[in-house]
Amino acid sequence: HKQSVSFQSHLNANSCAPITGVSGCSSAVAPSCPGRLRSQERRDIQREILSILGLPHRPRPYLGSKQSAAPVFMLDLYNIISTDAQLPGYPYYRAPMVTPMDSRFLDDADTVMSFTNLVDQDRDLLVRQQAREFRFDLSRIPEGEAITAAELRICKDFIHEHNDNETFRVLVYQILQKPLNKLFSPLMLLGQRTVWASEDGWLVFDLTTASNLWLVKPEQNLGLHLLVEDSHGSRSPELSGLVTGSGPRNKQPFLVVFFKANEVRLRSIRSDEPRRDEGSGVCSRRELYVSFKDLGWQDWIIAPEGYSAYYCEGECAFPLNSYMNATNHAIVQTLVHFINPDLVPKPCCAPTQLHGISVLYFDDSSNVILKKYRNMVVRACGCH
Incomplete structure (x- = not known):
């Protein structure tokens, strides 16, 4: 089951898109609205995402900075490590400006x-x-x-x-x-x-x-x-x-x-098994797209325009099958809930694996920064 959600559809389709995190048992949903994000809601979303990106405020680079050499080189680096760049239509390549030594440096850098x-x-x-x-x-x-x-x-x-x-x-x-x-x-x-x-x-x-x-x-x-x-x-x-x-x-x-x-090295978490989307009511990964462009950030975020964050939703009902990635504790909790629903609640549908994304952007001085961010995308869901 997929639900395609983006800030673009939220603004243009007279609907209210769910804004979700990657922890806890329930998603935080934007308040009911007549057709578009209110100014305060937009500012709240921008503030929270800037906090995740580790930025105290929205950068405002100098005009014309995108025409300099540094963004071209940095975009080449981004294309090497970007997951999207390896999908069909975005062939993996090593640009002329990027040397094999640069690629080795990139592997060890965050x-x-x-x-x-x-x-x-x-x-x-x-x-x-x-x-x-x-x-x-x-x-x-x-x-x-x-x-x-x-x-x-x-x-x-x-x-x-x-x-x-x-x-x-x-x-x-x-x-x-x-x-x-x-x-x-x-x-x-x-x-x-x-x-x-x-x-x-x-x-x-x-x-x-x-x-x-x-x-x-x-x-x-x-x-x-x-x-x-x-x-x-x-x-x-x-x-x-x-x-x-x-x-x-x-x-x-x-x-x-x-x-x-000076901490744990960044690694992408890769699922050992392909994702399975079962029935609409079963705990599984659902579609959620976060658009930087719709937040009005296209002047300082070079790439990507947005990313698929996904979210977890669905029932963790008895019996918990193997494809539901349930923990042993969740299996026991489900059994107890099945016998006595008033004693304990059902387990929660939550992310079991996450991986990172890379963001290429300008700072206030028009320096170009390529940074890897952990735990931004839901890779798999399960019952906890």
Whole structure:
């Protein structure tokens, strides 16, 4: 038995949709209404879901942030781990921006955040030095999260006017101190890459150690210094094909950081047996769709537009068959209730297995966050 429910149908079909949780024996139902959620009901629902997502308020990102490079990369990550992306019509794929190493980082992470560069690259001094600087604000990293990996990603375009066999080095330094004078800053080399002029794609630099340092000692987060060298000395990053300031928004540099909470590792709960929908009166899983779009959140939630949460409903009557996933206690309780209904109530129909979803969204600073949330979807129901 299925009951297709969404906030969209609630708003447009002159009906009141049940709003359910995943614990307890009964579902919480929205008050009787003439056709749509009242403003207060909508605010209550929004507040509760934001609490589940661990957000103190609704993020309001800057306009135009969806056109930058970070959301594209993060959406690729989302498609790798999203359950919906593996269903028919959503083929599983590994996008060009995502490397096998990123996939391994993703397996161990429960949160991924991307950060955009805060440094204005148009300063005269940097242009004359043929250097570029980057700085990323890591102050929004949640407490209790440990950095497992961090990457600086810089786009490299094909250079048409150079010899394809020409190579040059891209060097990334950590700035150790504020400049002692206008020409020199103490630097420490973090990574380097030898790049072909004909190369086209994203350059990835490991910043895990530096990011962990900045997390513990924010005052030492003075930024990064990028230089490009060829056989004749320093050269302009832009003439080398690097996109470091000007250029398309979807090719701008960004930092991506993978986190893992200092607690039990997140795992999806998978049912050993396929779900069975028996008669309409029997305890089973029913359809319930939660639409983020209908809550007016499409400007900050990138994906998904919503998700199937499901809920449990139905009778736990004697006898409890094997497909009802009843506990031993529920079986005994059912027997006693059958003999003496006034002595104890029937067992409850409730979730026996749940699994998580992933949500990709912007925060107030237009950083992109990919986070896994546990116990959001009913996988199976049973009698308790």
